[in-house]
Amino acid sequence: MDKLFLGIDLGTSCVKTVLWNPESNIIQVASCNYPSILPSSLKVEQNPDDWYRALKTSIKLLLNKSDINIQRLEGISITGQMHGLVLVDEEGNFIRNAIIWSDQRSKCQVTDFYNGFGANNYIKITGNPLSSGFTLPSWLWIMENEKDISKNTFKILLPKDYLRFKLTRTYYSDPSDAVSTGLFDVNECVWSQAILDFINLKNELLPEVKGSFFNAGKLKEDVAKDLGLSPAINVYIGGGDTPVQAFGQGIDSKGTLSIGISSGGNIIGLSDKPIIDSKGRVHCMNYLFPNSWYSMGAIMSAGDSMEWFRQNFFPHLQTKDLIKIASKAGLSPKLFFLPHINGERTPYMDPEATGMFLGLSMDNHLGDIVRSIMEGVCFSLRICFDILIDIGIEFNTMIASGGGTKSDFWMQLLTDTLNFPITKSDMENSSAFGAAMIAAIGSGSITKEDIKNSMRNHSKKTFFPNKEMAKYYQKKYERFIEIYPLWNQTSNESH
Structure with a gap:
């Protein structure tokens, strides 16, 4: 029986889902849009409930289009927009709208952080210039402007990690997405203790970091029923949309x-x-x-x-x-x-x-x-x-x-x-496809070399x-x- 893998791409404007069969290389695609919320100039937010509703709709469209036996679905993985800030309480409920990557409200927080920590020192640790829209300055803005929210925060999550938490009730991130927060040591591949200490952020507020192909757990029964899927399906961590898009290519x-x-x-x-x-x-x-x-x-x-x-x-x-x-x-x-x-x-x-x-x-x-x-x-x-x-x-x-x-x-x-x-690339949905490939590799069903051989069969057009x-x-x-x-x-x- 051919195995199937589901890739989920939580984008800026929509959720895309890809159902992939590695043996026949058949791909089915569906998507569902959601809005951004613009409270004022420079501020860009989204409601995480919209992400889940869009995922549910997209999966329903995909299954109807594919007319498949869901017992063949072997694994799921998620990619998504990077840098964002999702804050949840002890019950795992988000306590405010997500601040996403395109938000520009935190310029003052970036400047103040650089003045105290040092720009050169920061870039050496993280590999990145700090920008508005990154998780770090967005969190600093919350601490300064929404103190009650910061006090009630149990976990700080990236968008795709929140969506995966909704599926498995487990808190994880991966290096390719964690590095986009501005809190991660790009050299040592761990949360930077120096940065956390400087902003007085406790380690336990951040998710554990595992590899992109790590099994984060199975679908929770109530979620599986809601999505029309089997609770026996494993969910693999995935990665940020930029690297997963490249992998999908x-x-x-x-x-x-x-x-x-x-x-x-x-x-x-x-x-x-x-x-x-x-x-x-x-x-x-x-x-x-x-x-x-x-x-x-x-x-x-x-x-x-x-x-x-x-x-x-x-x-x-x-x-x-x-x-x-x-x-x-x-x-x-x-x-x-x-x-x-x-x-x-x-x-x-x-x-x-x-x-x-x-x-x-x-x-x-x-x-x-x-x-x-x-x-x-x-x-x-x-x-x-x-x-x-x-x-x-x-x-x-x-x-x-x-x-x-x-x-x-x-x-x-x-x-x-x-x-x-x-x-x-002829792969129009390469981020979602890359996520499906991560699930397939994580399950042990295929290897990177298998994927290379499969990709050679895709027709591509070169411009000179x-x-x-x-x-x-x-x-x-x-x-x-x-x-x-x-x-x-x-x-x-x-x-």
Whole structure:
């Protein structure tokens, strides 16, 4: 009897579920959306109950679509949005909405922490510059502004770890997600005692850290009944969505860069030792396997930039319609878009960075404007790309995935901007698929080598740089990287 594995991806806007049969390599996919809550400017939260409701709906859709015998389901694993803050009481009930990764309220907490602990010291321990939206500054904000909440907190959890707790009633995290809290020692692969002592945070408030393939327990009977599944199913820990997405693309060792264009955007490269950027421009994090790390450049608003523009100005059109219009537009060498509509990470680590159009004229039309948005995202990813090269990340191939890569036009823009061939993964739901693979490996049903052989059968499309367009975008990129410093200086002088 063929075994099946369920991968769950708790994303920023929806839960995606993937049902995978390793023997036939058949994949079924379902999803269910949920909203973000915006209490005020800079604040972004979500209701964890919405996550579970969306998971239940998604699994129901998946099982109806698949028409399977649930007794064949051997294991489950979860990936999800990183950095977030979920606080629960002794009964395991969340005691406030989750603060998610895109929240920008904690700039003052980051500054105060750096002033006391030391930025260089912090980066040496964690491998990461500290940013608003990380668990650490969000917790410091709670301690300062919601003291009753902090006093009643029994556990501090990441989003995917909370969802897994709902399934198993066990508290765990894994290195690839724990490192995104800002509380983890990237070198020693443990919670940093120095940081915990400095902020007076007790170890028992944090979950135990185990490997991504560790069995966290079986589905609780009441949960299994509610989800329409068997209580005999094992649930494996999983990992953060960025590394699991890379794993879902078949990346398990250095040599290949992974590019993601979703709500945000990132480029990551694996290494067999932690490569920490002393300038704090990119992140160094633990990967899914022991003695494996990755460096990551991240931008806050990739797909979100397109969605912001669509919702506010052309809500009657779909994103694909706007991209089609942009694909017919000519070149606009003087038109730029700075995609910092929700602050920015690489390389500025500035939660108050703002976006802008520059160089608009009466000659510009809708297609030119949309194309400039897509170019702005590509230029921001080029900054990440250049820094990874600068710190010594080794690679010879690049694979891209995420919603933005569905557009061949956007893929070609990115390829020309980076001036390097990029292969588009045909795995549209690589994070959820990566989680399903973790469950399969954790169960002992398959090995990493089995997965490598399976991935070779996936058809992929490779984009190659157009020499003339690469020259054009090199010149435009050199002008693009001058915009933020000048705009930031002007903006600061006006206050």
